[in-house]
Amino acid sequence: MASxxxxxxxxxxxNRPDPYPLxxxxxxxxxxxxxxxxSCVIGTxxxxxxxxxxxxMSAEPRSRTDSSSEETRRPPFLRLDDPEHHRLRTLTMRPFGPPHTPGRVDAMRGExxxxxxxxxxxxxxxxxxxxxDDFAYPLPITVICRLMGVPREDEALFQGWTDVIVASADIGPDEDTTERDKAGLQARQEMGGYLVNLAEQxxxxxxxxxxxxxxNEPDPALRLTVDELAETTILLFIAGHETTVNLITNGVLTLLRRPEELDRLRRDPGLLPRAVEELLRYEPPVHMRERIPLADIDVAGTTIPEGTSVILALASGSRDPKRFHEPDRFDPTRPDNEHFGFGSGIHLCYGAPLARIEAETxxxxxxxxxxxxxxxxxxxPYRQNAMLRGPRHLPIHL
Ligand code: HEM
Known part of the structure; x- marks a missing residue:
């Protein structure tokens, strides 16, 4: 079939259960x-x-001023370019560990x-x-609530809001999205309002x-506006939620499919950190990200024109045989495992230390x-979403 x-x-x-041959x-x-x-797709x-x-390569949506798009507000910094991105990233990444160790995140291991x-x-x-539903889903939401300082009695609110926001992002090709878009937007507004109010207190x-x-940020150049505070804190809830759920779930799925690897880990749990790293390469939660060139760009002799939608298939790159030996083998002792599980470059995931602790624990x-x-x-059964890919349910018999 044509490429x-x-x-x-x-x-x-x-093709959601196994996109790897594609x-x-x-x-x-x-x-x-x-x-x-x-559009162009890159998989190497x-x-x-x-x-x-x-x-x-810009991470900003092309239609930022397009009033028909979901947001007329500024997007969160995951979809902004420098210098704006840099300012918001610098301020909000501090609790997440290096280079600001020992961040709040590290201190949360026991919790x-x-x-x-x-x-x-x-x-x-x-x-x-x-x-x-019984295990992977509740964990990250509880953890981020504690990190932010949301009182326990309000954690259930966040479970409700993230459910709606995540569902609004997981829409099948033929579905009418109007209702879910509306519900997602309303959940964002309520959640942002709640967080800003709590911060004000x-x-x-x-x-x-x-x-x-x-x-209470002392540096006026870094301090967030109210809108930025809402947008950025919501980003932290959403970016770290489904991804972590999928990493844990993919971990159970991968190990139950490979009893010998499961046995090895049960005998030697010290291998867990490397097994989590290998999962991020082998069954990553984030499969694709989009970028837009701000100028014509040459890639291996082909010119990609300015303004083209470029899909970077991170999950494919992490299985490229030109980079990884036997890429389709799950090997928790793999050396030199520099995968794209957390991306790379200026948008590299700074929630990675937290996600690693959660998945290992x-x-x-x-x-x-x-x-x-x-x-x-x-x-x-998988979720609809091909970019953030993972099982919707994983029933297991104990
Ligand atoms: C297994 C779990 C996770 C995975 C696989 C993951 C993956 C990623 C990836 C691939 C990116 C880069 C996106 C891009 O280049 O466009 C990213 C960015 C980001 N992630 Fe994560 N993430 C995870 C958990 C978390 C957690 C727990 C948090 C925070 C609570 C978080 C916060 C962020 C933020 C704020 C960004 C944007 C960084 C920037 O634009 O500078 N992530 N993540």
Whole structure:
């Protein structure tokens, strides 16, 4: 089949359980694979790396002033270019660890272990569980609420808001999106309003959490406006939520499919950090990101015109045989594992230290219970979203 329909095939829900053969086709057809709609897809490691580090590649949506788009407000800094991006990133990344160690995140290890322990405890005596709903889903939302300083009694509100926002981003090709868009926007407004209000209560009266830090920032050049505070704190909730859920769920799925690797990890849990790294390469939560060239750009002899939508297939790059030995093998002892799981370049995920701690803690706590576990359904049902890919449910028999 023609390579100009590759992106449509990758996005086709029928291929969600296993897009990897299509990524192999993409790399064969590449590095620059033009699509029928004029966009370009890149699936090879070295070209993706170069483009992620190229200042001529913009992360800003093309239609920022387009009033028909979801936002007439400024997008969150994940979709802004420098210098604006740099200012917001610098201010909000401090609690997340290096180079600002020992950030708040590192100090949360014990608390994360405690939250995980409570979730495991609630699963006792259950014969069958859904790894997503019963375990992976509640963890990141509770953790980010504690980091921000949301009072416990209000955590359920955030569960509700993120449910709606995540569902509004996970829409099938033929669905009418109007209602879900509306619900998503309303949830964002409510959540932003709540967070700004909570931060205001801590102005001049810090309570040792991230919201207190943000509202009491001493440097006027860095200090956030009210809109920025809302948009940025929502970004932290959403960017770190489904991604972490998918990493934990993909971890359980991958290990239950490979009893010998599961056994090895159960015998040697010290391997867990490297196993998590390998998961980020082998079954990453983020499959694709879009960039737009601000000028004509040459990639391996092909010119990509200014303004083209360029899809960087990170998950394909992380399986490129030109970069990784036996890329389709899950190998938790893999050396030199510089994957694109957290992206690369100026937008490199700064939630990575937190995500790593959560995934290591969650999988480590589940390992002792997985010895005789088996998958109820393989492949499991997936979410619609092809860019943020992961199972919607993962029923397992314990
Ligand atoms: C397994 C979990 C996670 C994965 C796989 C992941 C992946 C990514 C990726 C690939 C990017 C780069 C996007 C791009 O280049 O366009 C990114 C950016 C980002 N992530 Fe994560 N992420 C995870 C968890 C988190 C967590 C827990 C947080 C915070 C609570 C977080 C906050 C962010 C932020 C703020 C950005 C934007 C950085 C910037 O634009 O400078 N992420 N993430």
């Amino acid at each position: 100009e329909t590759l992106l449509a095939r990758i996005s086709d829900y029928a 990524y192999a086709e993409l790399r064969e057809a590449g590095p620059v694979v033009r699509q029928a709609d004029g 490691y070295h070209e993706i790396a170069a483009l992620l580090h190229d200042p001529r 994360i272990a405690h939250i995980t322990g409570e979730l495991i405890e609630a699963l006792r005596d259950r014969e069958q569980i859904d790894v997503v 801590r102005r001049g009266r810090p309570t040792g959490d991230m919201l207190s830090d943000l509202i 969650a999988l480590g706590a589940l390992l002792p219970h997985l010895g005789t576990a088996r998958l109820v359904q393989d492949p499991p």
